[in-house]
Amino acid sequence: MTRIWRFALAWVVCFVGSLALAQPIYKDPTQPVEKRVADLLSRMTLEEKLGQMTQIAVSKLMSDGWGLGPLKAELLERYLVQRGIGAVLSGGGMGPVPNTPRAWAEMTNAIQRVALEKGRLGIPSLYGVDAVHGHNNLVGATLYPHNLGLAATWNPALVEQVARRVGQELRATGTLWNFAPVADLGRDPRWGRFYETFGEDSLLAGSLVAATVRGLQATQVAATLKHFVGYGQPLGGTDRSPAFLAPRSLQEVWLPPFRAGLEAGALTVMANSGSVNGVPVHASRYLLTEVLRGQMGFKGVVISDWNDIDKLVNDHKVAATFADAVALSINAGVDVYMVPMEADRYLQTLKELVEAGRIPRARVDEAAGRVLWLKFQLGLFERPYVEVAEAEKIIEAQRTLAKQAALESITLLENAAFTLPLTNVRTLLVTGPAAADKTMQMGGWSIDWQGKEGAKAPGITLLEGLQKGAPKGVKVAYADPRDARALAATARAADAVVVALGEKPYAESEGNNLSGELPAEQYKLLRDLKALGKPIVLVLFAGRPLVFPPDLWLTPKAILMAYLPGSEAGSALADVLFGRYNPSGRLPFTWPRLFAQVPFTYDRYPDIYPKAEPLYPFGYGLSYTDFAYRLQAARATPNAVEVDVEVRNTGKRAGSDVVQLYTRFPPLGFLAPRERLVGFAKVNLEPGQARSIKLIAPLDRFALVPGDVFSLETPRVLPGRYVLRVGEQTVAVDLR
Ligand code: NOJ
Numbered sequence: 001m002t003r004i005w006r007f008a009l010a011w012v013v014c015f016v017g018s019l020a021l022a023q024p025i026y027k028d029p030t031q032p033v034e035k036r037v038a039d040l041l042s043r044m045t046l047e048e049k050l051g052q053m054t055q056i057a058v059s060k061l062m063s064d065g066w067g068l069g070p071l072k073a074e075l076l077e078r079y080l081v082q083r084g085i086g087a088v089l090s091g092g093g094m095g096p097v098p099n100t101p102r103a104w105a106e107m108t109n110a111i112q113r114v115a116l117e118k119g120r121l122g123i124p125s126l127y128g129v130d131a132v133h134g135h136n137n138l139v140g141a142t143l144y145p146h147n148l149g150l151a152a153t154w155n156p157a158l159v160e161q162v163a164r165r166v167g168q169e170l171r172a173t174g175t176l177w178n179f180a181p182v183a184d185l186g187r188d189p190r191w192g193r194f195y196e197t198f199g200e201d202s203l204l205a206g207s208l209v210a211a212t213v214r215g216l217q218a219t220q221v222a223a224t225l226k227h228f229v230g231y232g233q234p235l236g237g238t239d240r241s242p243a244f245l246a247p248r249s250l251q252e253v254w255l256p257p258f259r260a261g262l263e264a265g266a267l268t269v270m271a272n273s274g275s276v277n278g279v280p281v282h283a284s285r286y287l288l289t290e291v292l293r294g295q296m297g298f299k300g301v302v303i304s305d306w307n308d309i310d311k312l313v314n315d316h317k318v319a320a321t322f323a324d325a326v327a328l329s330i331n332a333g334v335d336v337y338m339v340p341m342e343a344d345r346y347l348q349t350l351k352e353l354v355e356a357g358r359i360p361r362a363r364v365d366e367a368a369g370r371v372l373w374l375k376f377q378l379g380l381f382e383r384p385y386v387e388v389a390e391a392e393k394i395i396e397a398q399r400t401l402a403k404q405a406a407l408e409s410i411t412l413l414e415n416a417a418f419t420l421p422l423t424n425v426r427t428l429l430v431t432g433p434a435a436a437d438k439t440m441q442m443g444g445w446s447i448d449w450q451g452k453e454g455a456k457a458p459g460i461t462l463l464e465g466l467q468k469g470a471p472k473g474v475k476v477a478y479a480d481p482r483d484a485r486a487l488a489a490t491a492r493a494a495d496a497v498v499v500a501l502g503e504k505p506y507a508e509s510e511g512n513n514l515s516g517e518l519p520a521e522q523y524k525l526l527r528d529l530k531a532l533g534k535p536i537v538l539v540l541f542a543g544r545p546l547v548f549p550p551d552l553w554l555t556p557k558a559i560l561m562a563y564l565p566g567s568e569a570g571s572a573l574a575d576v577l578f579g580r581y582n583p584s585g586r587l588p589f590t591w592p593r594l595f596a597q598v599p600f601t602y603d604r605y606p607d608i609y610p611k612a613e614p615l616y617p618f619g620y621g622l623s624y625t626d627f628a629y630r631l632q633a634a635r636a637t638p639n640a641v642e643v644d645v646e647v648r649n650t651g652k653r654a655g656s657d658v659v660q661l662y663t664r665f666p667p668l669g670f671l672a673p674r675e676r677l678v679g680f681a682k683v684n685l686e687p688g689q690a691r692s693i694k695l696i697a698p699l700d701r702f703a704l705v706p707g708d709v710f711s712l713e714t715p716r717v718l719p720g721r722y723v724l725r726v727g728e729q730t731v732a733v734d735l736r
Contacts, residue, residue: 026381027122033376037369043121046361049368050350051084053330055128055303057340058088058095061111065341068097071107076114080125083347086371087177089128090137091306091340092449092507099139099447101173105391108174112384123372124380128177128303132196132445133566134402135169136457139447140395142402142567143457145409146443147182147208148543149563151198151588152621153408154658154682156211158401163215165401170221172394174386176378179270181212183225183257186544186589188599190237192511195443195543195564197232199588200601200618202253203677203701206260213264220378225261226270227305229254229287237598239509240274248705250276251715253603255296256700262298267374269298271334273305280316282308283325288333295714301370303336304329309346310339323349327358335367399458399568406565406572408656411585412622413559419535420558421579421624425495427475428466429534431487432500433522434541435478436463440500441541443564444507451505458567462500462539465570471578481525491532498577499529499556502541516547516595523549530555539573541565545591545615553615561585582624584656584682591616603673619660619677625651625687629659631729632692641678641697641733645726649685656684659726661695663702666720672704675725695726702735 025031026040041049059066061075079085088111096103108127115125135141144150144166150159163181170178185205186197198205213223230250234241245254258269271288272281281287282304292298312318312325319325326349329337339346353359375381412420422428434440438461439454446454460468466476479490481499491497501522503513517523529536530552538556540546543564560583562573575581592600593615600611602618632644647659661679665672678697685691702722703715719736 029382033373036376037372040121040123040372041365041369044368046351046354046364047347048084048121049364050347050354052086052123052368052371053336053350053364054083054085054343054347055087055089055336055338056085056343058090058107060341060343061088068094070097071110076111077118079343080111080114081118083343084119085343086123087126087128087336089338089340090175092130092445093137093447093453095137101138101140101391101395102388104138104173104175105386105388109385109388112174116384124375124384126177126371126375126378126380127175128179129170129175130179130445131166131170131175132180132182134166135173135175135395136445137447138173138395139456140458141169142399143442143446143459144402144566145405146195146543146564146566147198148186148195148588149409149565150405151204151208152411152561152563152585153405154204154586154680155408156207158405158408159208160211160215162401162405163212164218165398167216167219167221169394171219172386172391176220176380177222177224177268178216179224179226180216181209181223181225181261182227183209183261184227184232185254185257187232187601188234188237189516189544189589189592190512190514190595190598191232191234192239192506192508192513198257200590201588201603201677202256204588204680206257209257209261210264213261213266217265217267222267222374222378223261224268224270224303225258225266227272228258228269228281228292229272230276230281231272231274233599234274237514238512242275242278245276247710247712251705252703255291259296262296267300267377268303269300270303270305271308273308273311275316280312280318282334283312283318283328283332285332292333301335301374302333304334304338306338307340309334309337323353326350327353330359330363330367335370402566403568403572406568407575407581409563409565409585410572410576410583411561411587412583413561413616413620414556415622416557419496419537420577422496422537422577423579425474427477427494428470429477429479429490429494429497430463430466430500431479431481431497432525432539433481434462434500434502434539435498436461439505440502441562441565441569442505443543444505444511446505450507450510454505460568460570462498462570462573465572465574466498466577469571469574469578484528487528488532491529491534494534496535496537497529497532498537498539499526500539500541501526503543511543513544514595516545516592518546523552526552526555537577541569545589547592547594561587579624582653582655583621584623584658586619586621586658587616588618590614590618591620603676605671606674619658621658623655623657625649625653625655627657627685629727629729631724631726631731634724634731634733636733636735639699641699641702641722641724641735643679643695643697643724643726643731644692645695646690646692647683647685648690649687652687654684654686656682658682659693659695661697662725663697664723664725665704666722668704668706668718668720670706676701678702678724
């Protein structure tokens with residue numbers, strides 16, 4: 001061989017060798033994510049791309065149906081390898097058997113192993129759960145207060161810490177996609193999902209949505225803003241019934257919490273299962289693409305809600321066939337179908353639609369590309385597996401944060417004659433259906449979907465908390481609320497009665513309550529106790545405001561709203577009742593007198609005829625001390641209105657106050673809310689202490705949608721004189 005030939009041969013050998021060795025761009029973590037996505041897409045078949053647009057329930061991999069048990073090799077092979085399905089989920093209550101941290105970690109690892117080792121391109125699988133108040137499907141995980149209670153803390157930093165902790169637990173078990181937080185508003189307490197929201201106000205809710213997103217995603221777990229958009233205002237208050245939203249209220253009220261979550265970097269969004277203004281959101285190109293992507297700039301993944309493309313045919317009846325529904329929905333902007341059971345039919349239909357040109361290939365690349373992007377963002381290609389030991393270690397009874405959250409949520413509604421804290425009580429009677437029933441403190445989404453298994457979660461009940469936490473010399477006696485005789489006998493010896501009432505757990509439509517009433521026997525119990533003549537302290541475990549017949553309004557001398565406080569209910573309530581913690585919760589919703597007033601929010605338009613006042617207004621909550629305000633100055637800066645307020649603790653105990661800043665609008669030619677929350681801050685003060693704080697109200701909180709009835713404009717700040725209010729104090733500021 002001539003020299004030149006030898007040289008050429010060596011060159012060819014080197015070149016081919018380096019080609020074989022070089023890893024593909026998509027596997028190279030030093031490459032930018034966009035390049036990795038493009039590279040991977042370029043290697044994928046149509047079927048593989050469609051697989052990435054599909055999510056199935058984990059039970060499909062166990063029984064090919066609803067049954068739970070060990071994962072089956074042939075089902076893993078069929079769905080993950082042959083069909084290339086890219087994501088799996090646990091619907092409420094679904095998990096490994098047995099339900100332990102180890103089994104969760106082993107389950108997600110096993111799924112991952114098949115996806116990586118047997119899948120042609122080694123694309124990792126992504127596992128989704130509804131961890132809406134802790135890792136709540138997992139037996140052994142601490143349960144935190146549901147969002148409504150978290151909202152009553154008015155403490156975004158605390159909510160962020162809770163979310164971060166939940167994120168760590170999710171990470172450790174390989175469940176990296178959380179279908180939380182709910183960014184819907186709770187503006188109709190009849191609705192069965194009211195407690196999943198952060199309440200009625202878009203600033204408060206938006207701050208807590210953003211805090212949750214930050215906390216979860218700091219642990220590389222994807223947050224999901226759900227359910228985009230308008231899900232919280234079902235007509236008549238029943239879950240998933242149609243919503244009718246004026247474009248003006250969509251822009252001013254419903255979108256802002258989603259926008260806050262997007263600004264915090266939320267990676268995914270779930271579509272609203274219901275309809276808005278006559279169009280199911282799963283079929284709305286306007287909402288899913290023009291508004292969400294165009295106006296709001298969202299770049300991540302839109303996932304459908306559970307089986308909701310099917311609902312376009314069967315429930316909404318807007319599509320004649322499943323194929324029509326799929327085309328409508330995917331073209332409108334749904335990237336991933338959460339199709340728990342019928343993936344084969346979906347994949348087949350999707351493929352036919354693409355081949356027939358009814359879904360553009362570019363749309364498939366866009367949707368599948370977003371899913372891959374998400375997987376890269378989560379580091380799944382680099383860190384696909386979890387350490388079982390780590391999962392076992394982290395899911396242990398770490399309950400300090402849960403207790404802090406419960407403490408800060410508890411809201412004191414009444415306290416006649418300083419009944420609380422219970423300092424002069426020797427014998428305390430504890431009763432009521434919620435006193436020792438763990439399921440009632442946990443609420444829905446606790447171990448299983450409806451929360452019927454919630455007692456399996458770690459937790460301390462009110463009764464246990466009072467028994468353990470009673471000061472020396474205080475006797476805590478329990479009487480079964482169904483045993484009238486025992487009740488009367490125990491009450492005779494008691495100085496006060498703590499009665500725990502509330503709702504049995506529920507989720508979604510099963511939780512609709514059109515009257516806001518408790519079961520009749522709970523009112524009867526209150527009447528019976530009233531007849532015994534002892535001071536009554538009422539503790540409410542509920543996911544919504546409740547109504548009381550007028551004869552019972554003032555029966556309890558003290559009322560504590562505990563919401564659905566989770567694992568640490570008993571210890572937190574004991575601290576509040578016995579005065580070791582000064583309650584600081586403030587209502588994140590308006591508490592109506594009667595549900596006939598609903599929808600009834602503080603930011604409603606002005607009433608022509610004065611309405612009956614609410615029982616308790618938005619933002620309300622008492623303390624064991626008192627606070628006074630002095631509004632010092634207000635000025636407009638280019639992006640905000642800044643207000644200085646002096647807050648003073650005028651009572652005899654240390655305590656926390658939530659300072660709330662509202663604005664009233666000038667006359668502008670169209671209706672404006674009576675008031676709108678524009679800023680808030682939580683302050684701790686020693687007795688007698690005063691502090692000056694600066695409240696910064698972002699300018700966009702002063703924005704309204706101008707124009708006539710069908711105005712499609714986006715909100716802007718209109719010039720005029722705005723009146724700011726803190727407590728009873730007001731000050732005007734001119735905005736140009
Ligand atoms: C239906 C619910 O509407 C949604 O909030 C949840 O994330 C999915 N099911 C998955 O469980």
